[in-house]
Amino acid sequence: MRFSTKALRVGQDPSGHQNLAVIPPIVQSATFAWRNLDDIPRFDYTRVANPNRAALEEVIAGLENGKHAVCFSSGMAAVMAAFSLLEAGDHLLMASDIYGGTQRVFENVLPRRGIGGNEFDASRPETIREQAKPNTKMLIFETPTNPNVRVMDIAAIAREAKALGITTVIDNTFATPALTNPLDLGVDIVVHSTTKYISGHSDIIGGAVVTNDADMSHWFFEHLKTEGGAPSPFDCWLTLRGVKTLAVRMERHCANALAVAEFLEGHPNVERVHYPGLKSHKDHDLAARQMRGFGGMMSFEVKGGAERARRVAENTETFILAESLGGVESLLGYPPLMSHGSMTEEQRLGKGIPPTMIRLSVGIEDVQDLIEDLDRALRA
Numbered sequence: 001m002r003f004s005t006k007a008l009r010v011g012q013d014p015s016g017h018q019n020l021a022v023i024p025p026i027v028q029s030a031t032f033a034w035r036n037l038d039d040i041p042r043f044d045y046t047r048v049a050n051p052n053r054a055a056l057e058e059v060i061a062g063l064e065n066g067k068h069a070v071c072f073s074s075g076m077a078a079v080m081a082a083f084s085l086l087e088a089g090d091h092l093l094m095a096s097d098i099y100g101g102t103q104r105v106f107e108n109v110l111p112r113r114g115i116g117g118n119e120f121d122a123s124r125p126e127t128i129r130e131q132a133k134p135n136t137k138m139l140i141f142e143t144p145t146n147p148n149v150r151v152m153d154i155a156a157i158a159r160e161a162k163a164l165g166i167t168t169v170i171d172n173t174f175a176t177p178a179l180t181n182p183l184d185l186g187v188d189i190v191v192h193s194t195t196k197y198i199s200g201h202s203d204i205i206g207g208a209v210v211t212n213d214a215d216m217s218h219w220f221f222e223h224l225k226t227e228g229g230a231p232s233p234f235d236c237w238l239t240l241r242g243v244k245t246l247a248v249r250m251e252r253h254c255a256n257a258l259a260v261a262e263f264l265e266g267h268p269n270v271e272r273v274h275y276p277g278l279k280s281h282k283d284h285d286l287a288a289r290q291m292r293g294f295g296g297m298m299s300f301e302v303k304g305g306a307e308r309a310r311r312v313a314e315n316t317e318t319f320i321l322a323e324s325l326g327g328v329e330s331l332l333g334y335p336p337l338m339s340h341g342s343m344t345e346e347q348r349l350g351k352g353i354p355p356t357m358i359r360l361s362v363g364i365e366d367v368q369d370l371i372e373d374l375d376r377a378l379r380a
């Protein structure tokens, strides 16, 4: 079965549903009755297992070409599940361009558990060997990155790490399994914030961890069962509804984003556009090789200073000024005050985030409306 068909059928066979319902019914029950004491039921208590979560886990594993998936109540809970493989005394390599929540865990949570780490430049896989220590157990990175939309060479990073016996974790939230399947490229663990493209409608918070390794998958399940970050049946149901249209949504996100990026690149009030679909982007060739589309995320730098950038951010109408990404509606973010607001100006500049930067999550609206909206705001 191919990607779009899997999204509609894996984990969703009507023969497994009450009354042969085509759509999995929402099983909003905390607990399940036992027929007798000899047969332990598959579903017993919803923190441990629930039919809606089971269906979602099956389809997400299928879309990532993975054997096992475990779903969590948020993307951060999924990241924490991956980190739960680490013990006191272990060392973690974390890409310097990483989601802010993951950075907070690295800085504030892992050190209290005796887990040290270093940041590394994931755009230079050949440096992993120098950065690794004898106790480096895990490496985590993302591609495309936020908000510079750099693309990292997944196969090269996985190869370097594997040679050193380091477990690789990728946060595949931005690319989605529609555009990249990191397990096929040698990565050990894929994490997702399903809040974003996978659910796609900005109406749930969720996460997932996917792997081909049965022992790791068992560990993630035990972690979920024990620490308790299970998603609700209704959130799983909504996420599964979103998954069905992931392939068509991503096609439209990619097409709209490319048109918006080309428009911005030619705009007199725009300094620079960061979108891997543009030939001018540093990682264009790698992205073309590695991804089945260039995605819906981009950023650009406004000419004329921070005040002008703030004015642009506050003056769009079709683009909604809001955190998050990956929904059908277009969102605009101002990284210095939103996603990267907890950093100092100096830290931001070090990461290539000037005060003139604006981030876009390009939605599936009519692209002409999006372009006209940005043009109006850029000239305001």
Ligand SMILES: *Cc1c(COP(=O)(O)O)cnc(C)c1O
Residues within 6 Å of the ligand: 074, 075, 076, 077, 099, 101, 142, 171, 173, 174, 192, 193, 194, 195, 196, 205, 206, 207
């Ligand atoms: C949003 C996001 C997360 C965190 O996910 P939540 O669902 O908000 O907990 C992690 N990684 C990336 C890349 C994200 O965009």
